[in-house]
Amino acid sequence: MRTKHIGLFLLLLAGASCQKEKTFTDTFKTAVVEKGNIVNTVTSTGTVEPVNSVDVGTQVSGIIDKIYVDYNSEVKAGQVIAELDKTTLEADLRSAQANLASSKAELTYQKANYDRIKSLYERQVISDVEMEQAQYQYDKAKAAYDKVQADMSRVKKNLDYATIYSPISGVVLYKAVEEGQTVASSFNTPTLFTIAQDLRKMRVIANIDEADIGMVKEGQLVTFTVDAYPNDIFNGKVSQVRLQATTTSNVVTYEVVIDAPNEDLKLKPGLTANITIITEAANDVLMVPVKALSFKPTLPEKPDMPQPPVAQEQPNSIASKRPALQANEKIIFIKDAQGMHPQKVEIGMTNGIYTEIKDGLALGDTIVTDQIAEIDLPAPAGKMGGSPFMPQPPGRNRKR
Numbered sequence: 001m002r003t004k005h006i007g008l009f010l011l012l013l014a015g016a017s018c019q020k021e022k023t024f025t026d027t028f029k030t031a032v033v034e035k036g037n038i039v040n041t042v043t044s045t046g047t048v049e050p051v052n053s054v055d056v057g058t059q060v061s062g063i064i065d066k067i068y069v070d071y072n073s074e075v076k077a078g079q080v081i082a083e084l085d086k087t088t089l090e091a092d093l094r095s096a097q098a099n100l101a102s103s104k105a106e107l108t109y110q111k112a113n114y115d116r117i118k119s120l121y122e123r124q125v126i127s128d129v130e131m132e133q134a135q136y137q138y139d140k141a142k143a144a145y146d147k148v149q150a151d152m153s154r155v156k157k158n159l160d161y162a163t164i165y166s167p168i169s170g171v172v173l174y175k176a177v178e179e180g181q182t183v184a185s186s187f188n189t190p191t192l193f194t195i196a197q198d199l200r201k202m203r204v205i206a207n208i209d210e211a212d213i214g215m216v217k218e219g220q221l222v223t224f225t226v227d228a229y230p231n232d233i234f235n236g237k238v239s240q241v242r243l244q245a246t247t248t249s250n251v252v253t254y255e256v257v258i259d260a261p262n263e264d265l266k267l268k269p270g271l272t273a274n275i276t277i278i279t280e281a282a283n284d285v286l287m288v289p290v291k292a293l294s295f296k297p298t299l300p301e302k303p304d305m306p307q308p309p310v311a312q313e314q315p316n317s318i319a320s321k322r323p324a325l326q327a328n329e330k331i332i333f334i335k336d337a338q339g340m341h342p343q344k345v346e347i348g349m350t351n352g353i354y355t356e357i358k359d360g361l362a363l364g365d366t367i368v369t370d371q372i373a374e375i376d377l378p379a380p381a382g383k384m385g386g387s388p389f390m391p392q393p394p395g396r397n398r399k400r
Contacts, residue, residue: 029370030335031289033361038287038351040280042215046206046258048226048271050196054168057189060084060161064181069193071175075166081193084162084183089155096148096155103145110141170197173269196269202262204236204273207246207253215279216241222258224275229266236260238277282349286357291369293330293347293355297340298371332361333368340368 062084069081117134120126174194177183183190204224208216222236240257247253258275260267325331331342345360361367 027372028335028340028368029372030366031292031369033286033288033357033363033365033367035284035363036287036354038282038285038349038354038356039278040215040349040351042208042212042277042279044206044208044212044256044275044277046204046224046256046273046275048202048204048260048267048269048273050170050173050199050269051201051203051259052168052197053170053173053269054195054197055191056081056164056167056193056195057185057191058084058161058164058183059185059189060089060158061184062086062088062162062182064177064179064183064192067175067177067179069166069172069175071172073172075170075172075195077166077169079166080163081166081172082164082177084164086159086162089159089162093152093155093159096152100145100148100152103141103148107141107145110138114138164192166195168195168197170195171199199265199267199269200262202260202267202269203239204258204260204275206256206258206273206275206277208256208277210245210252210254213241213254213256216256216277217279221278222260222275223278224258224260224273226267226271226273228268228271232266234260234267234273236275280349282356285348286361286363287354288332288357288361288367289369290350290353290355292332292367295333295368295370297333297368328358334361335366335368 064082065085066083067081069075075081114134114137117126117131121128121131172193173196175192176190177192183192204222216238218238218241220238222238224234224236225232226234236258238256239259242255242257245252245254256277258277260273325344328347330345330347332345333340334343343360346358348356348358350356
């Protein structure tokens with residue numbers, strides 16, 4: 001029985017001597033400096049429109065007599081596209097012509113009478129009253145003739161307005177009337193047709209939120225898609241940032257005009273475009289994760305724990321010895337075979353995930369992005385770990 005207790009005691013001693021000493025270790029998350037593209041964008045939606053479109057109306061009232069174009073008709077500038085019934089207007093012209101002839105005859109008579117009275121007045125044959133009367137009649141006839149001439153010009157112009165011409169060369173997008181329909185011109189000119197000048201040149205009117213409008217400038221490149229062609233990506237350029245703000249449901253937006261070439265005529269007026277404005281881009285540059293710029297190594301809480309190797313300096317002393325940094329400079333920690341050491345770098349643009357490195361690092365360098373501390377405390381001297389139900393060495397609980 002005693003032999004059994006001695007064997008168990010030796011076995012436990014061997015187990016205690018074989019237990020490995022536990023120490024403090026640091027595990028660092030690292031990344032490799034690589035090359036790539038960093039792009040900042042602003043996204044929104046807009047509407048595809050022709051660059052130039054004209055609403056064609058009429059300045060006279062009447063019945064539409066003839067229509068010579070339809071939807072999608074191609075027209076030339078000066079081409080006749082519709083005519084109103086001219087019966088009433090032609091009658092007005094004949095009446096104006098008759099009034100003009102009458103006024104001209106009256107003016108001729110009053111002019112002759114005035115000349116005769118004036119000759120007699122110069123020879124002091126007639127009184128001042130008769131001279132004044134002749135002058136008055138002549139001036140009145142002249143004013144009446146001028147008025148009838150103006151009326152005649154207006155009637156002729158209205159007759160010309162009855163023939164509707166295309167003001168530009170383009171395509172008919174909209175037709176609002178049919179033959180036989182009556183149009184009434186009052187304070188607002190009724191729209192009969194809408195003509196787009198050139199559908200090979202389109203534009204997108206996008207509404208940009210006030211939080212993003214500061215990043216949008218003329219000349220920036222734009223890509224966009226439309227639901228009609230989901231697999232096609234169209235290109236454009238910002239041509240105008242309009243200063244007029246629009247407030248809808250307390251949301252302030254600004255209109256941005258984007259020129260969009262449309263040589264293949266895929267883009268159609270009214271399509272909704274999902275746009276991406278490239279506000280800033282850096283291509284084929286060195287870049288690191290953003291987390292690397294804010295990483296700072298930390299000391300273990302236990303003063304008796306071993307320190308991680310940081311280029312033979314304590315991290316706190318490294319932080320205290322950091323040089324003054326400019327606005328475009330940061331400290332990044334590089335990890336190599338000798339340990340970890342800080343490096344001042346010059347940064348460029350960032351997209352929130354990666355940051356451009358202009359100077360201070362090389363392609364392939366290993367940088368530290370995060371630190372995970374794992375602390376294992378060694379067992380106190382004279383104490384054994386394990387379950388309380390394990391056998392104890394002989395004499396452990398013996399009373400002295």
